[in-house]
Amino acid sequence: MPDEGKEVERRHELIIVGAGPAGLTAGLYAARGELDALLLESGLPGGQLLLTDLIDDYPGVEEVGGPELADRMLKHATKFGLEVETATVNAIKKLEDGDFRVTTDEGTVFRARAIVLTAGGTATKLGVPGEDEFAGKGVSYCALCDGAFFKGETIAVAGGGDAATEEGDFLTRFAEKVYMIHRRDEFRAQKIFQHRVFENPKMEVIWDTVVEEVLGDSGMERLRLKNVKTGDERFLDATGLFVFIGFRPNTGLMEDHVDHDEAGYFITDRDMRTSIPGLFVAGDVRSQMTRQITTAVGDATTAVITAEKYLKELAEPAHETAKT
Ligand SMILES: Cc1cc2nc3c(=O)[nH]c(=O)nc-3n(C[C@H](O)[C@H](O)[C@H](O)COP(=O)(O)OP(=O)(O)OC[C@H]3O[C@@H](n4cnc5c(N)ncnc54)[C@H](O)[C@@H]3O)c2cc1C
Numbered sequence: 387m388p389d390e391g392k393e394v395e396r397r398h399e400l401i402i403v404g405a406g407p408a409g410l411t412a413g414l415y416a417a418r419g420e421l422d423a424l425l426l427e428s429g430l431p432g433g434q435l436l437l438t439d440l441i442d443d444y445p446g447v448e449e450v451g452g453p454e455l456a457d458r459m460l461k462h463a464t465k466f467g468l469e470v471e472t473a474t475v476n477a478i479k480k481l482e483d484g485d486f487r488v489t490t491d492e493g494t495v496f497r498a499r500a501i502v503l504t505a506g507g508t509a510t511k512l513g514v515p516g517e518d519e520f521a522g523k524g525v526s527y528c529a530l531c532d533g534a535f536f537k538g539e540t541i542a543v544a545g546g547g548d549a550a551t552e553e554g555d556f557l558t559r560f561a562e563k564v565y566m567i568h569r570r571d572e573f574r575a576q577k578i579f580q581h582r583v584f585e586n587p588k589m590e591v592i593w594d595t596v597v598e599e600v601l602g603d604s605g606m607e608r609l610r611l612k613n614v615k616t617g618d619e620r621f622l623d624a625t626g627l628f629v630f631i632g633f634r635p636n637t638g639l640m641e642d643h644v645d646h647d648e649a650g651y652f653i654t655d656r657d658m659r660t661s662i663p664g665l666f667v668a669g670d671v672r673s674q675m676t677r678q679i680t681t682a683v684g685d686a687t688t689a690v691i692t693a694e695k696y697l698k699e700l701a702e703p704a705h706e707t708a709k710t
Pocket of ligand 1: 403404405406407408409426427428429430431432433434435437438439440441442443473474476504505507509526527528530531532636639668669670678679
């Protein structure tokens with residue numbers, strides 16, 4: 387029996403935080419490499435895959451539902467013996483002895499020699515009626531993922547920053563017409579992205595306007611819009627709404643400072659090392675150009691292999707290896 391009031395601490399060589407595509411891939415490689423690894427996930431394993439209706443850009447899998455791919459990834463990793471536990475990590479701190487202390491909402495405290503952080507991120511929602519109901523049935527937060535489903539259709543993009551303007555322009559490869567709905571009378575995006583919008587004949591900007599409601603039947607059919615200056619309301623027929631009003635990486639768990647970019651994403655070297663030795667990150671928490679399933683699983687593969695090397699070096703410091 388532990389002493390009353392004494393914290394129960396569990397030790398592992400490696401702790402992976404988050405069971406999205408990055409975490410499950412990290413888990414697969416760690417278990418297959420016979421590392422003493424534990425994966426902590428706050429919800430159901432799968433991460434953003436659980437929000438994705440259909441995936442048609444994962445090589446070798448022509449079409450698959452997000453939850454099914456999540457299930458397959460989980461089964462694949464646990465087949466190699468990966469241990470997955472439900473726990474919400476609330477803080478990670480590097481201790482003076484070089485270990486990491488991982489605390490959870492559930493009260494269990496873990497220690498690990500290395501961490502692979504794959505806590506992903508969350509797209510900011512508009513928070514309007516119909517948005518959740520039609521998510522995956524017209525409403526999307528990822529142009530690269532879902533743009534191809536809107537060939538020849540009329541769609542709308544909400545937002546006015548770099549992501550909205552760049553992705554809106556990209557979406558005209560598929561859509562016949564893209565309305566940009568922006569709550570102000572000018573974009574805050576870089577000029578180069580603004581020009582692309584203004585010069586693209588398939589794009590039209592609806593200024594000073596917000597989306598009030600997403601409407602439809604089995605799929606999205608129209609939007610109710612409101613002009614914020616006049617208060618006038620109108621309906622816009624559109625089968626898709628891409629929302630680009632922000633994406634927040636889940637990086638707040640780290641108590642120590644970790645180098646990050648302007649938007650808060652962790653900066654790594656090409657081997658997924660962060661500015662804290664022993665902390666590796668992969669997937670959507672990482673500063674990079676593209677955030678996809680393929681990039682998440684690629685990052686995670688590298689992260690675990692680098693973590694494995696790090697652990698080996700801790701166990702056998704280079705000078706000792708050199709002596710033998
Ligand atoms: C609607 C939608 C459609 C998409 N479609 C595609 C597509 O078709 N093709 C494609 O390539 N990409 C697509 N994407 C993007 C893709 O899903 C992401 O790039 C990918 O999931 C990132 O993986 P990840 O493991 O880094 O993060 P995530 O998938 O975000 O997983 C992070 C995990 O960490 C867990 N977590 C977070 N905080 C904690 C904590 N404190 N403690 C414990 N666990 C925690 C979360 O619960 C989650 O399970 C889509 C995204 C969305 C939202």
